[in-house]
Amino acid sequence: MTLLHNIARTLQRRRNSTWHALGYDTTVRAETAADYAAIAELTQTAFNNTAEAQLITSLRQQCHDYISLVAEQHGHIAGHIMFSPATLDNAAGVQLMALAPMAVRNVLQHQGIGSALVRAGLELCQKRGIAAVVVLGHPAYYPRFGFSPASVFNIRCPWQVPDNAFMLLPLNPAALTGQSGQVLYHPAFAAL
Incomplete structure (x- = not known):
């Protein structure tokens, strides 16, 4: 069984009951190649440019652990979210994931x-043993x-941004004990 198949099975079992209670027929699942064009269109519309859609394509091509x-x-x-591997500049053994980009159709x-996309992604990150998500x-x-x-x-963003805009969620707090440094995103982010 492939990792993608396992993710799809996990997500299929975990539907968002709130949506169904509201009458929506919405499911969260792993993307497939058949979704790529719709994801690109959604992302370009949500961000009003092509940079994030190009980032998604680059991450798919260059990174296999996303x-x-x-x-x-x-x-x-209706929406899309991506998590890609990241590390700390002085703690290469600490596994992080970077949440970016995320888009939901405006209407x-x-x-x-x-929220359902974020929660499903965080659950998968935790199952993989990721220390934290930024x-x-x-x-x-x-x-x-x-x-x-x-x-x-004591973890810093590689870009000059407001302190409260760069956030971290520890999934395995023990793995962060005594760690500090700057987050190193996948090189594909350099094109943004």
Whole structure:
């Protein structure tokens, strides 16, 4: 069985009951090659440029340990999220994942689709034994999942950003004990 097949099976078993209670027919699953064009279109529309869509393509081509999930609603892609491996500059053995990018179709926002994608991705990261997940994102959104400013953990962003926008969620706090440094994203992020 492939890793992608295992992810798909795990996600199929774990549907978001809130959506079904609201009458939505939405599932979160691993992306397939058949989703690539829809993901690119969704991402370009959400970010109003092509940079993030190109990042997704580059990560698929250059990185084999990524997690890429879609939210599907009535046979159409409603949202997408990607996690890619990252490390600390002075602690190469600490396995991190970077959450980026995430997009939800504009007309479907505020329905819990993004939250379901984040939760499903975090669950898969935890099952892989990842120490922590980092995200450069909206400081009012990600704390609901347990993210805190990375600076609290003595971990820095490689770019000049507001302190509260670069966040970290420890999945294995013991792995972060005594660690500090700057996060090293996959080289594909350099094109952003």
